[in-house]
Structures are given as structure tokens and as C-alpha cells.
Amino acid sequence: MTRLRLGVNIDHVATVRNARGEGYPDPVRAAEMALAAGADGITAHLREDRRHISDADIDALAVTCRRRGRPLNFECAVTPEMEAIALAHRPHAACLVPERREEVTTEGGLDVVKGHNGIAPVVRRLVDAGIRVSCFVDPDLAQVTAAKSVGAQVVELHTGAYCQAVRERKPQALTDALLDNLRKAAAEAHRLGLEVHAGHGIDYETVKPVAAIPELMELNIGHFLIGEAIFIGLGPAIQRMRALMEEARTNAGPALAQVNSR
Ligand code: PXP
Numbered sequence: 001m002t003r004l005r006l007g008v009n010i011d012h013v014a015t016v017r018n019a020r021g022e023g024y025p026d027p028v029r030a031a032e033m034a035l036a037a038g039a040d041g042i043t044a045h046l047r048e049d050r051r052h053i054s055d056a057d058i059d060a061l062a063v064t065c066r067r068r069g070r071p072l073n074f075e076c077a078v079t080p081e082m083e084a085i086a087l088a089h090r091p092h093a094a095c096l097v098p099e100r101r102e103e104v105t106t107e108g109g110l111d112v113v114k115g116h117n118g119i120a121p122v123v124r125r126l127v128d129a130g131i132r133v134s135c136f137v138d139p140d141l142a143q144v145t146a147a148k149s150v151g152a153q154v155v156e157l158h159t160g161a162y163c164q165a166v167r168e169r170k171p172q173a174l175t176d177a178l179l180d181n182l183r184k185a186a187a188e189a190h191r192l193g194l195e196v197h198a199g200h201g202i203d204y205e206t207v208k209p210v211a212a213i214p215e216l217m218e219l220n221i222g223h224f225l226i227g228e229a230i231f232i233g234l235g236p237a238i239q240r241m242r243a244l245m246e247e248a249r250t251n252a253g254p255a256l257a258q259v260n261s262r
Helices: 011-020 027-036 055-068 080-089 112-128 141-149 160-167 172-191 207-211 223-232 234-251 253-261
Strands: 005-009 041-045 072-076 093-096 132-137 154-158 195-199 216-221
Touching (some): 005 195, 005 223, 005 234, 011 027, 041 055, 055 080, 093 112, 112 132, 132 195, 141 172, 154 172, 160 172, 172 207, 207 216, 216 223, 223 234
Parallel strands (some): 041 072, 132 154, 154 195, 195 216
């Protein structure tokens, strides 16, 4: 059975550090702890405004992940500056995300349909440099198809709408429909030969339905885990998340077997 990987996003360790302009808590220490606790890789988003992760963090995280032989997933906007940083570091993966300065978090997926001509050459240069490129898109079939056509090897499905609806206790019909969008987008991405990841807003409750989607290979989870770390510690929070992911995968056994045989 394919093991679902967990990428831990440590951005918000840097958010806490930056709130006081001190050198702690250190995102690199969090990355080390996350890897020791069972994270398969580390994800960090270098935003254009450097509101959490800094350039120096990326330098240090690249060294740490390389030393530990674990993947660094560099999240970035599609800009010349970010492309140059990605090419300088050559992380295992780069996840292309949309970015608006005024947003609190990445509010929607990258519009690959609209941005196709600008995104395709960036993807090509990153792929040529040996970086595994992912497009972070809404669970929408046209976006998935566009991600394939720009040459990305991976698509990361934005789980934010589904997770938020569950958290806000929206009607079951709505949450079912949002989960169904994720399932359909994952199936289509897999059919197109893309590796399928998912992330944004996932917590202990939503991780199970998401992890049960058989085509998924990786989840990227940050904010909830860093928040939970305040109460129970980062290691135990990651271990609990991993256990829930594995429970969901075990229950999804027959569906997974079908995907693996396709
Ligand atoms: N995946 C992507 C592409 C993201 O931009 C984010 C947020 O930075 C995440 C996953 C993790 O989301 P969260 O912090 O809500 O778990």
C-alpha cells in the first residue's frame, strides 16, 4: 500500500519569532524536531513580504534537509525573484502558489488556466534544474488539466474550502460536495499522470476524510500542527496527525488497491 507522506510546514514558528523580532523560536529547530517525530519532509513558504520565513531560514533549512536526506518543499509565488532563489537552492520540490500582499494566508489556488503562458516557462526552467514542480490549485478539473499542460509533475489540491466548511459546521450537503470536488480532482490528476498532494487548513478532524482519498501521495500541514504544539508539543502533535493519516489509509484499503493497480 502506498504510504501517504506528511510534509510539515514550519512557517508559523517564524511568525511567532518575528512577533518579537528575536531569534527564537527557530524554524530550523522545529524542522529537526518535525523530522525526528515522523515528518517525511519540510515545507516552507518564502513570501514576497517575508512576513514569516526569511531568506536566511531558507538557506538554513536547505542545509538541514540536505544533511538529513529529507526533502525541502519550497513554496513560492511565480516571480523572477522567487525563481532565482529556487534555482540557487535547487530544493527537492517547489510548489508554486498565488500570492497577494493583503491576504492573511494563501486564499485560493494558483490560476494556472489564466496564467498558463507566464507559468509554463518558469516550470520548465525549474524542472530543467532538477526541481520537482508542483502547482497549488483549487480542486477544479480545468486547473488540474492546466497544471499538467504547463509541465508540472505534481499538483497540490487546496483543501481550504473543505476544511473551513467542516470547521464552521456548514451543512453536510456542502461539506460532502466540497470533499467530492477534492476526490474528483485527485482522480483526474492521477489519470493525467500527475502526483497528487493536498493541503491547507487540515486539522485532526479533516485529515481523515482527506487522507482517505486514494490518489493522494502527500499532505502538507502547518498552522494547525504549530498551534497544537503549544499545548502538547510539536512531536506529539505530528505523531497524532500521522496516526490519523495511517488510520484513514488503512480504512481506505480497497480503494487504494484499485488506484495502485490502475
Ligand atoms: N500547502 C500550501 C501550498 C500552502 O500554501 C499552505 C499554507 O502555507 C499549506 C499547504 C499548509 O496550510 P496550513 O498551514 O493551513 O496547514
